[in-house]
Amino acid sequence: MRYAMAVDTKKCVGCSDCVVACQTENNVPIGYCREWVVEVMAGTYPQLEMEIRSERCNHCVNAPCVRCCPTGASHFSDGGIVLVDPKKCIGCGACIASCPYDARYPHPDGHVDKCTFCIHRIKNGLEPACASVCPTKCIYFGDMDDPNSNVSVVLKKRKFKTLIPEAGTDPQLYFLI
Amino acid sequence: MTNRRQFIKITAFGAGALAIGSGAYKAMAGFSSTTEAAKLTVNLTRTPTYCEVCFWKCAGWVYKNDEGKIWKIIGNDDDQHCNGRFCPRGTGGVGMYFDEDRLKTPLIRTSERGKQIFKQASWDEALTYIATKMKDIASKHGPESMALFTHGSGSSYFSTLLKAYGSANVAEPSYAQCRGPRDEAFMATFGEEAYSPEITDIRDTKCLVLIGSHIGENMHNGQVQEMSDAIDKGATIITVDPRFSTAAGKSKYWLPIKPSTDIALLLAWIHEIINQEYYDKKYVEKYCSGFDQLKEHVKDYTPEWAYGITTIAPDQIRKTAKEMANAAPAVIVHPGRHVTWYGDDTQRIRAVAILNALLGSWGRRGGFYRPSKQAVPSSEHPEFPTPAKTWSDAFPGKYSVASTPVSNALIDASIPENNPGFAIKGWIVNGTNLVNTIPNQANTLKAIQNLDLMVAIDTMPMEITGWADVILPECTYLERYDNLRVSPHRKPAIALRMPATEPLNETKPGYWIARELSKKLGLEAFFPFEKQEDFLDWQLKKIGSSLEEMIRIGVKTFEREADDLYFANDEAIEFPTDSGKIELYSLAFEQAGFDPMPKYIAHEEPPAGFYRLIYGRAPMHTFSRTANNPNLTDLMDENTVWINPKVAKEWGIVNDQYIWLKNQDEIISEFSIKVRITERIRWDSIYMVHGFGHAQKQMKRCFGRGASDTQLITKVLTDPLMGGTGMRGNFVTFITEKTEQEVAS
Amino acid sequence: MKEEIFVSGRMNHLVDPHLNIWHWEIPLYLFLGGLAAGILFFAALYFINGKEDQYPTAVKRTPILAPILLIIGLLALFFDLRHKLYFWQLYTHIKLQSPMSWGAWTLMVITPVSFIWSALYIREFFPNWDWKYNWIKEVEKFLQQYKKVIAWIMLIYAVILGIYTGILLSAFNARPLWNTSILGPLFLASGLSAGAAVTLIMSKSPEERKRFAQIDLIIIGIELFLIIHMFMGFLASTQVQIDAANLFLGGPYTMAFWIFVVILGMLLPAALEIMELRKFHIPAIVPAILVLFGSLMLRFIFVNAGQMSRWLY
Numbered sequence A: 001m002r003y004a005m006a007v008d009t010k011k012c013v014g015c016s017d018c019v020v021a022c023q024t025e026n027n028v029p030i031g032y033c034r035e036w037v038v039e040v041m042a043g044t045y046p047q048l049e050m051e052i053r054s055e056r057c058n059h060c061v062n063a064p065c066v067r068c069c070p071t072g073a074s075h076f077s078d079g080g081i082v083l084v085d086p087k088k089c090i091g092c093g094a095c096i097a098s099c100p101y102d103a104r105y106p107h108p109d110g111h112v113d114k115c116t117f118c119i120h121r122i123k124n125g126l127e128p129a130c131a132s133v134c135p136t137k138c139i140y141f142g143d144m145d146d147p148n149s150n151v152s153v154v155l156k157k158r159k160f161k162t163l164i165p166e167a168g169t170d171p172q173l174y175f176l177i
Numbered sequence B: 001m002t003n004r005r006q007f008i009k010i011t012a013f014g015a016g017a018l019a020i021g022s023g024a025y026k027a028m029a030g031f032s033s034t035t036e037a038a039k040l041t042v043n044l045t046r047t048p049t050y051c052e053v054c055f056w057k058c059a060g061w062v063y064k065n066d067e068g069k070i071w072k073i074i075g076n077d078d079d080q081h082c083n084g085r086f087c088p089r090g091t092g093g094v095g096m097y098f099d100e101d102r103l104k105t106p107l108i109r110t111s112e113r114g115k116q117i118f119k120q121a122s123w124d125e126a127l128t129y130i131a132t133k134m135k136d137i138a139s140k141h142g143p144e145s146m147a148l149f150t151h152g153s154g155s156s157y158f159s160t161l162l163k164a165y166g167s168a169n170v171a172e173p174s175y176a177q178c179r180g181p182r183d184e185a186f187m188a189t190f191g192e193e194a195y196s197p198e199i200t201d202i203r204d205t206k207c208l209v210l211i212g213s214h215i216g217e218n219m220h221n222g223q224v225q226e227m228s229d230a231i232d233k234g235a236t237i238i239t240v241d242p243r244f245s246t247a248a249g250k251s252k253y254w255l256p257i258k259p260s261t262d263i264a265l266l267l268a269w270i271h272e273i274i275n276q277e278y279y280d281k282k283y284v285e286k287y288c289s290g291f292d293q294l295k296e297h298v299k300d301y302t303p304e305w306a307y308g309i310t311t312i313a314p315d316q317i318r319k320t321a322k323e324m325a326n327a328a329p330a331v332i333v334h335p336g337r338h339v340t341w342y343g344d345d346t347q348r349i350r351a352v353a354i355l356n357a358l359l360g361s362w363g364r365r366g367g368f369y370r371p372s373k374q375a376v377p378s379s380e381h382p383e384f385p386t387p388a389k390t391w392s393d394a395f396p397g398k399y400s401v402a403s404t405p406v407s408n409a410l411i412d413a414s415i416p417e418n419n420p421g422f423a424i425k426g427w428i429v430n431g432t433n434l435v436n437t438i439p440n441q442a443n444t445l446k447a448i449q450n451l452d453l454m455v456a457i458d459t460m461p462m463e464i465t466g467w468a469d470v471i472l473p474e475c476t477y478l479e480r481y482d483n484l485r486v487s488p489h490r491k492p493a494i495a496l497r498m499p500a501t502e503p504l505n506e507t508k509p510g511y512w513i514a515r516e517l518s519k520k521l522g523l524e525a526f527f528p529f530e531k532q533e534d535f536l537d538w539q540l541k542k543i544g545s546s547l548e549e550m551i552r553i554g555v556k557t558f559e560r561e562a563d564d565l566y567f568a569n570d571e572a573i574e575f576p577t578d579s580g581k582i583e584l585y586s587l588a589f590e591q592a593g594f595d596p597m598p599k600y601i602a603h604e605e606p607p608a609g610f611y612r613l614i615y616g617r618a619p620m621h622t623f624s625r626t627a628n629n630p631n632l633t634d635l636m637d638e639n640t641v642w643i644n645p646k647v648a649k650e651w652g653i654v655n656d657q658y659i660w661l662k663n664q665d666e667i668i669s670e671f672s673i674k675v676r677i678t679e680r681i682r683w684d685s686i687y688m689v690h691g692f693g694h695a696q697k698q699m700k701r702c703f704g705r706g707a708s709d710t711q712l713i714t715k716v717l718t719d720p721l722m723g724g725t726g727m728r729g730n731f732v733t734f735i736t737e738k739t740e741q742e743v744a745s
Numbered sequence C: 001m002k003e004e005i006f007v008s009g010r011m012n013h014l015v016d017p018h019l020n021i022w023h024w025e026i027p028l029y030l031f032l033g034g035l036a037a038g039i040l041f042f043a044a045l046y047f048i049n050g051k052e053d054q055y056p057t058a059v060k061r062t063p064i065l066a067p068i069l070l071i072i073g074l075l076a077l078f079f080d081l082r083h084k085l086y087f088w089q090l091y092t093h094i095k096l097q098s099p100m101s102w103g104a105w106t107l108m109v110i111t112p113v114s115f116i117w118s119a120l121y122i123r124e125f126f127p128n129w130d131w132k133y134n135w136i137k138e139v140e141k142f143l144q145q146y147k148k149v150i151a152w153i154m155l156i157y158a159v160i161l162g163i164y165t166g167i168l169l170s171a172f173n174a175r176p177l178w179n180t181s182i183l184g185p186l187f188l189a190s191g192l193s194a195g196a197a198v199t200l201i202m203s204k205s206p207e208e209r210k211r212f213a214q215i216d217l218i219i220i221g222i223e224l225f226l227i228i229h230m231f232m233g234f235l236a237s238t239q240v241q242i243d244a245a246n247l248f249l250g251g252p253y254t255m256a257f258w259i260f261v262v263i264l265g266m267l268l269p270a271a272l273e274i275m276e277l278r279k280f281h282i283p284a285i286v287p288a289i290l291v292l293f294g295s296l297m298l299r300f301i302f303v304n305a306g307q308m309s310r311w312l313y
């Protein structure tokens, strides 16, 4: 099993519903976030192009955050989901420094926190909160090993990219372009 | 444990646990189904609601956590408005409840108006005060001298109250500041309005034309969802906007129009569609009247003519006209919603309506569907007294096309210098922040200063409440029952809102407030039900449902009486217009003394060194109402002023710099605003999101964050047909440093 | 024009607009670790070489500082942890791929070793010292026999510790400025140079001082060489690395780096030491303190600037 997510930049409107849904679902404290939205715009008026991306942890296959964690708090869970165990985390910040995507943040309770792919939901047969709320239905989630999963199907159909592939992290957050 | 018990209490009405469990089960489609799902959800409590963060009114569920505290709000899968997905504002609606700056108790002003010195009062005290003043006004000036400004769910209770009292002056800002021109233009053309939610069949369209409708930023949920569906299906999107809106970024054609020139573009499209015989001949012949006059009227409005006005190249105009024609009748030239721009707005939307008629999209799949609405009985009460005068007597002859009271006309009627036919002496303001909602703030404040009574009913200490004599704190939508949501849609449906939790502090539901006040005025006969839930149960039982059922399901969708979502082939239709036809040539407008067909009139242009002020929505906020919402300020905590790089360079302005804006009437924004230098805006305009720059200190999170567009909209381009307040005729320049004197002014 | 903005989220000042999770604690920890490594390295080296009596300060006296420095360093690290009560988790796991982990374990080894080393010499400085308990005396006697083994352990671990202070940063591929293999040797060199400087300050023997001044000069030479190579490497690499180098070549850290680290921390002390070796009278403490200062600044600047450098995407 290999969980992955794909975000359709052609449909994402940058509304940030995913961000606030993540916040309420996962009790992310105000002032912090597990995901965020980026807008990239290029050109000169009126020849313009825009890409909007909803971003979060890439659940990298080759995750530097897991590698550099001195206590094993950062670890791989089912389906390659990268998790932090708050009871093991000493809050050293190494994993934060190691993530090329700045996907982690120090939780005010001391431990480090990040996107969990809503593992508590997917274990219960639900979609991640961000995917289930997105009004444009532009977030696809599923098992890459299952050729019929949402994510496999859409990645077969569409062109896509990942972020900073040259960092060698093998990210599992895909962007449909 | 309380949690569990509460849950059982709620589900005791029926097989709630099972129903909720299976609801979650449905959401699992595509995932391995485990019994865990049922367990997860059953351990929680959820109550139905429909969202009050904007007027799309999506139905959803409020979930509470193990401690019984409100946790999250999720869309109801069965709701056509949201299809189980709320927008960011709805999802962040929890912040409305948790905002610690909320109004907590009734307040009575103890100082002169404008100075915000209030004393806490009991409900009885506050309502007695209001009733005494209202009786006073009725005896001195007649009850028609009271006006109600209202927006949102509470409107019906306070409107009942005011009508019972003897006044028909009930105005909503959603008319003259919003969609009034559109409603009148569509009424004049099709005999029917475009409704809310709009009856645009976007999900099945092949071509969507957005004229300043920035769907995606304008986060009206169903439309955003359907636009996304349309993108998936490969529909062509044509966006006309001087700004590279988010929708423009998704469009095949973006027409970067010079602001205020849309009518020229629309006329050129009409010209092209008629001249190239792209129009739906059968449809026009069967359903429309006035085609020959129209053809004659637009004969000179060539794309070349429009090019000089709009800066849109003729071939772009031709190509896009062709795209529309190819898609017809599955094409939507979107009617827009906030359309009060330049004062000729009813005529502009008329052009939109005409274009749709020519393309045959009205009543067709992928165009405009025919809505259906569930009939629900209203409670029986004595007949309302007939007011001696109504709002239209204040300025006879003005705004004769308006079908509902015009908020700004009522405001003007409150200022004695305007010599209104009769004067307004008292206001009840419910759920609208008039100070930031109506342009020309000075005028609004002057009107308030002349009142004998000013009551504000709100959830937050907003600018408007600062001016009230009495402030009544309503609880949020998460803490109350309200009337059923009964809106037109593809299928008739109703939705229930019930409290997820007890109201905080001394806050009360609108129904309770209106009824208690009615008692003090001796009008309780108009509120026969003591509790709103009793009314709802009575009402629901009349249509074969019950409160118990609705608590369980939240939304009930009915079947249409007939399979008539779209016109049938060759269906004979009598349109509810004067002529019974779709009027390309409006007899009603002609009769009222207005142009029966739209004309292009040039508008004033910004003087040197000034830029047109245009404004719009950010997807994560609703006007001013969300500005202090902790969850939503977390997404966006101030607005920025968008400036084209060329302009910024000329001014030596850099990104993230804070500047002030000054308009043509020397009004300087009270607060500074952060600069965003971006190619997304034209060089002759600046853009900002409406709803920021709050001057109310009690709202700690948003006070002084960003600038208020309303403050800079001092020049109002009033629509002579229906009184709409065109707000885009204002020009601003930049102030990079504020001098002492300017600070004082 | 290209515009890239965060529409929402990421308003956390610890992560945006650039990383800001490490403040004074980590650079201080790295400096003290490097300094202790330098001190212990020379102590072990000259003991193994049998030059205990030739360079008594380096072998016997300065190491007394090492455990103190290491403890302060560890305290600084502890301060930095945001989940302090879980500190012990560091020592219930061995994570070979985590520099933090092997740093913690290195310190676990070298700190007691440095204590032992100091303890073995304590009676030389305080002749009246009494260990009070007999068993301690027994242990001391036992350890005295294995001094050479201890010295070897200390030598190896000092090098590991010295390199570790650099690798801790260079292991972060995510921060282009840190992600250079030169950082390990550079920080090791800087630690050695600082260690030598402490001996310079504390030593009363002219011969020893001369030796350490020479050592320092050589190390400074190596450091300058490494720095030049580091920049050449950056500039010949990808845009992100060029951007990283530009933090020091015109960017916000230019002044701080070139003035505090290179001029005041390397060139000036080197010049002073050359003058002293040429018999000009320069108080040895001046270049030594400059070296220590430069070494400290190097850590502060690299930790801070590294947090500013990031991938573009």
Ligand SMILES: Nc1nc2c(c(=O)[nH]1)N[C@H]1C(S)=C(S)[C@@H](COP(=O)(O)OP(=O)(O)OC[C@H]3O[C@@H](n4cnc5c(=O)[nH]c(N)nc54)[C@H](O)[C@@H]3O)O[C@H]1N2
Binding pocket: B052, B151, B152, B154, B173, B174, B177, B178, B179, B337, B338, B430, B431, B432, B433, B434, B436, B437, B438, B439, B457, B458, B459, B460, B462, B464, B474, B475, B476, B477, B615, B616, B622, B623, B624, B625, B626, B690, B709, B710, B713, B727
């Ligand atoms: N400058 C400018 N002016 C505009 C617009 C613009 O874009 N720019 N847009 C126009 C448009 S399209 C519209 S529709 C109008 C909207 O105008 P309004 O409806 O006035 O908009 P808001 O500013 O959100 O004000 C709503 C008020 O209701 C309060 N409120 C929220 N929830 C409740 C509740 O449950 N009960 C009660 N009693 N009060 C509640 C809020 O605290 C706030 O004070 O504004 C119009 N005016």
Ligand SMILES: Nc1nc2c(c(=O)[nH]1)N[C@H]1C(S)=C(S)[C@@H](COP(=O)(O)OP(=O)(O)OC[C@H]3O[C@@H](n4cnc5c(=O)[nH]c(N)nc54)[C@H](O)[C@@H]3O)O[C@H]1N2
Binding pocket: B054, B055, B178, B179, B211, B212, B213, B214, B215, B217, B218, B219, B220, B240, B241, B242, B243, B245, B257, B258, B259, B260, B261, B262, B336, B337, B338, B339, B341, B614, B615, B616, B617, B618, B619, B620, B621, B622, B623, B687, B728
């Ligand atoms: N997130 C969010 N969504 C909302 C609301 C909200 O407060 N927040 N409010 C809701 C309400 S009540 C309404 S009425 C709607 C309003 O939403 P719309 O009807 O879509 O919005 P407008 O404010 O009319 O249009 C704003 C757009 O018009 C463009 N524009 C400015 N001048 C011109 C011009 O001269 N010509 C053309 N063609 N375009 C121009 C602006 O650049 C901007 O993109 O939004 C609704 N949706």
Ligand code: SF4
Binding pocket: A007, A011, A012, A013, A014, A015, A016, A017, A018, A019, A037, A053, A054, A133, A134, A135, A136, A137, A138, A139
């Ligand atoms: S909710 Fe969907 S459309 Fe909105 S920002 Fe997130 S991914 Fe984009």
Ligand code: SF4
Binding pocket: A056, A057, A058, A059, A060, A063, A064, A065, A066, A082, A098, A099, A100, A101, A102, A103, A104, A114, A169
């Ligand atoms: S994105 Fe960052 S936090 Fe997530 S797995 Fe990759 S390196 Fe770790």
Ligand code: SF4
Binding pocket: A068, A069, A070, A071, A072, A073, A074, A084, A088, A089, A090, A091, A092, A093, A094, A095, A096, A111, A112
């Ligand atoms: S902060 Fe926590 S999760 Fe991150 S590396 Fe340190 S111990 Fe591991």
Ligand code: SF4
Binding pocket: A021, A022, A023, A025, A026, A034, A035, A056, A114, A115, A116, A117, A118, A128, A129, A130, A131
């Ligand atoms: S998957 Fe869950 S935790 Fe991750 S960003 Fe989406 S909502 Fe947040």
Ligand code: SF4
Binding pocket: B051, B052, B053, B054, B055, B056, B057, B058, B082, B086, B087, B088, B089, B090, B091, B219, B220, B221, B222
């Ligand atoms: S569109 Fe958003 S804010 Fe409006 S009612 Fe629906 S969920 Fe609420």
Ligand SMILES: [Mo]
Binding pocket: B174, B177, B178, B179, B337, B338
């Ligand atoms: Mo509106």
